[in-house]
Amino acid sequence: xxxxxxFFMSKDYIEIRWHGRxxxxxxxxxxxxxxxAFVSGYxxxxxxxxxxxxxxxxxxxxxxxxxxxxxxxxxxxxxxxxVVVLDHLLLKEADVTHGLKPGGIIVLNTxxxxxxxxxxxxxLATADITAISVEAGLPHGMVNTGIIGSLEKATNLLGIxxxxxxxxxxxxxxxxxxxxLAAKIAFERTVAGG
Numbered sequence: 001x002x003x004x005x006x007f008f009m010s011k012d013y014i015e016i017r018w019h020g021r022x023x024x025x026x027x028x029x030x031x032x033x034x035x036x037a038f039v040s041g042y043x044x045x046x047x048x049x050x051x052x053x054x055x056x057x058x059x060x061x062x063x064x065x066x067x068x069x070x071x072x073x074x075x076x077x078x079x080x081x082x083v084v085v086l087d088h089l090l091l092k093e094a095d096v097t098h099g100l101k102p103g104g105i106i107v108l109n110t111x112x113x114x115x116x117x118x119x120x121x122x123x124l125a126t127a128d129i130t131a132i133s134v135e136a137g138l139p140h141g142m143v144n145t146g147i148i149g150s151l152e153k154a155t156n157l158l159g160i161x162x163x164x165x166x167x168x169x170x171x172x173x174x175x176x177x178x179x180x181l182a183a184k185i186a187f188e189r190t191v192a193g194g
Contacts, residue, residue, distance in 0.1 A: 013044075014157070015077045016064040019096045020086035021057050025144025028170065029084070030064045032148060036158045036166040037066045044071035059094060080104065084151055086129070086143050088112065097122065107151050107190075109143050114191040125154030125192035129182075132189065136182035138175070145171070145179040149186030160187050 016033070020026030027049050034045045044067030049060070063077040079099045088110035090096055097106065102121045109129035110117075117124055129146035133139075136146070145167050152160050160183070167183055168176040 012068045013071075014066045014082070015080045016066070016082040016084060016151075017077045017080040017096075018062045018064065018084045018086070019090050019094065020060055020144075021090070022060055023057065023141060024060075024086045025142060026060055026084075026086050027062050029086075029144035029148050030062045032145075032163065032166045032170050033151070033158070034064055034066070035170075036162045039166070040158050040162055042066045042068060044069055046071045046074055048074060048076050050076055059090060082107065082151070082155065084147055085109065086147055105154055107147065107154050109147055109150070114193065123154075123192070125150055125190050127153075127186050127190040129186055132185045133182045136185060137178040138182055143182075146182040146186040149183035149188075150190040152183075153187045153190035154192050160184070 018026045018030050030047050034047050038045045046065040047062060049062040065071050065077065079101055081101055082105045083096055083100050084107045085096050086109050088108055100122060105123045105125065106119055107125045110126050111128045111131065114126045127150045129143040129150060133143050133146045148163055148167065152158065152163055164180045164183060167180045171179040
């Protein structure tokens with residue numbers, strides 16, 4: 001089930017904040033979605049990565065703004081419509097929902113059942129992207145392409161086919177079929193509800 005497709009289709013401006021760890025590919029995932037948004041006709045697409053210590057496993061965050069018109073605000077997102085979390089353990093380390101608009105969507109990579117989580121005022125979409133990525137043939141911990149499939153299932157924002165093309169282009173020399181398979185499986189297995 002996708003959330004209020006009309007909400008996203010009617011919006012001129014969508015803000016997505018990504019939370020992950022160094023090495024998981026959060027910034028690459030945001031870049032792929034940004035490219036797909038541009039190809040889909042969004043005239044304004046801005047990505048603003050934020051780093052702490054640049055090392056594998058350290059928390060990273062990136063902002064992705066998508067607009068029907070040119071974007072002049074290049075600052076990080078304060079009030080996202082969607083939060084994408086590539087590691088469920090970040091829920092204990094950071095307030096990933098900070099500023100999330102009421103009715104906003106949380107896309108979460110977790111091995112826990114959907115029913116385990118209770119986010120008041122937010123909609124949730126979950127999948128075990130870590131296991132799905134390994135199933136697709138990717139190294140353990142590489143969850144960026146799978147989370148793109150979950151994001152699309154939760155929002156119907158751009159269309160899975162255009163995202164698959166973007167994934168295969170980004171990873172054209174590094175396992176394009178494995179990466180696109182992770183996104184396809186995640187798209188099918190994501191559980192969403194509000």
